[in-house]
Amino acid sequence: MKRDMDLVRDILLKIESAPGKSSWNVLIDGVEGEDKQKLLLAHLPLMRDAHLVKFLSLNAGIYTVMENIELTWEGHDLLDSVRSPEVWKKTKKGVEAAGGFTIDLMKSLAKGFVKKQIEEHTGVKLEL
Numbered sequence: 485m486k487r488d489m490d491l492v493r494d495i496l497l498k499i500e501s502a503p504g505k506s507s508w509n510v511l512i513d514g515v516e517g518e519d520k521q522k523l524l525l526a527h528l529p530l531m532r533d534a535h536l537v538k539f540l541s542l543n544a545g546i547y548t549v550m551e552n553i554e555l556t557w558e559g560h561d562l563l564d565s566v567r568s569p570e571v572w573k574k575t576k577k578g579v580e581a582a583g584g585f586t587i588d589l590m591k592s593l594a595k596g597f598v599k600k601q602i603e604e605h606t607g608v609k610l611e612l
Contacts, residue, residue, distance in 0.1 A: 485526055489579075489590070492527060492536070493572060496563040499537065499555055506553040528553065534587050536562060562587070565594035571601070 499506050508528070512521045528550055531537045536559035539550045555563065566572045575594040579585045585593075599610050 485523070487530065488523065488527065489576070491524060492531060493563070493566055495524065495527060495531065496536065496555065496559055497567075499553055499559075500563060505551075508550045508553070511553065525550070531559070534558070536587075562591050562594075565591055565598055568598070568601075571597045 495511065498511055502510060508525060511528075512524055515521050515524055528537060528539065532539065535556050537553055538556055539553040542549045542551055566575060571594055574597050575590060578593050579590055582589075603609060
């Protein structure tokens with residue numbers, strides 16, 4: 485399976501907008517097709533390994549159910565960096581031009597775009 489960073493961003497947005505801690509069935513609500521649902525659920529452990537989310541894993545027979553899904557501090561930071569569709573588009577374009585990335589590099593690139601926007605709007609130079 486290949487990481488899908490658009491899906492990662494979508495998951496972060498969906499978790500943040502939930503009224504409380506999410507469960508796997510809340511995340512797949514509205515996701516069309518079993519393959520897409522499996523892809524979404526396969527990304528959650530990857531996102532946990534990257535310290536973007538945390539959740540409880542409960543064994544339910546042959547399935548593992550993920551409950552109490554919430555963003556970590558790192559997950560909030562990444563989401564705040566890529567929340568703007570314009571910044572996300574630029575970040576993805578930069579990553580694609582480089583031909584490869586790590587989550588930390590992607591986050592740094594997105595933060596750079598946000599920093600530039602802040603400087604343009606306020607005239608204040610940021611030292612990050």
